[in-house]
Amino acid sequence: EVQLVQSGAEVKKPGESLKISCKGSGYSFTSYWIGWVRQMPGKGLEWMGIIYPGDSDTRYSPSFQGQVTISADKSISTAYLQWSSLKASDTAMYYCARSTGPYYGMDVWGQGTTVTVSS
Amino acid sequence: QSVLTQPPSVSAAPGQKVTISCSGSSSNIGNNYVSWYQQLPGTAPKLLIYENNKRPSGIPDRFSGSKSGTSATLGITGLQTGDEADYYCGTWDSSLSVLFGGGTKLTVL
Numbered sequence: 735e736v737q738l739v740q741s742g743a744e745v746k747k748p749g750e751s752l753k754i755s756c757k758g759s760g761y762s763f764t765s766y767w768i769g770w771v772r773q774m775p776g777k778g779l780e781w782m783g784i785i786y787p788g789d790s791d792t793r794y795s796p797s798f799q800g801q802v803t804i805s806a807d808k809s810i811s812t813a814y815l816q817w818s819s820l821k822a823s824d825t826a827m828y829y830c831a832r833s834t835g836p837y838y839g840m841d842v843w844g845q846g847t848t849v850t851v852s853s
Numbered sequence: 854q855s856v857l858t859q860p861p862s863v864s865a866a867p868g869q870k871v872t873i874s875c876s877g878s879s880s881n882i883g884n885n886y887v888s889w890y891q892q893l894p895g896t897a898p899k900l901l902i903y904e905n906n907k908r909p910s911g912i913p914d915r916f917s918g919s920k921s922g923t924s925a926t927l928g929i930t931g932l933q934t935g936d937e938a939d940y941y942c943g944t945w946d947s948s949l950s951v952l953f954g955g956g957t958k959l960t961v962l
Contacts, residue, residue, distance in 0.1 A: 781951035795950040837945045839888030839903030846897050
């Protein structure tokens with residue numbers, strides 16, 4: 735079964751760093767892109783960026799460029815989304831999803847990771 | 854406000870048909886594939902339609918997609934109460950980003 739399993743919920747303070755993960759299984763991890771999508775409470779979907787684990791080619795949405803870092807470790811079939819200094823406005827659900835490319839749909843989604851940033 | 858415009862809500866009775874529109878521009882829908890996603894309450898989004906009108910395996914043919922110019926449409930026939938969800942369109946944009954519509958809440962009366 736093809737699946738993406740994300741790391742668990744996080745509660746952090748403003749200014750702290752964080753790295754959440756997304757582990758792929760049941761398919762060739764290096765042959766598909768992994769994208770990250772933010773959903774703030776009660777709001778819609780926002781595309782953050784995408785990475786191709788095969789060669790680490792990474793593209794960021796202009797809205798998120800410089801705000802987060804997307805990476806991947808193909809040896810353990812895992813993609814990451816990280817922040818160096820969290821803000822309260824980073825409180826959201828974050829989804830990873832598989833894609834055949836930035837121009838195509840996202841066909842397999844992780845279950846989501848809730849990030850809460852509060853003092 | 855999203856660059857891709859969807860109606861905030863639509864509703865119809867069980868068994869009926871509903872369409873959800875997604876309006877964009879030549880910078881996005883007009884020159885790229887459109888995908889549609891279903892998000893049931895409290896769950897992750899699910900791909901319903903890709904490349905404008907193709908259904909992934911396991912998606913019933915009650916769901917259909919079309920595109921004309923700078924607009925796309927999701928159609929759902931034989932509505933079921935289990936179809937109550939938020940629906941999002943998505944496409945690539947010349948700003949070098951995937952865009953999603955603001956989402957449409959479907960109510961099955």
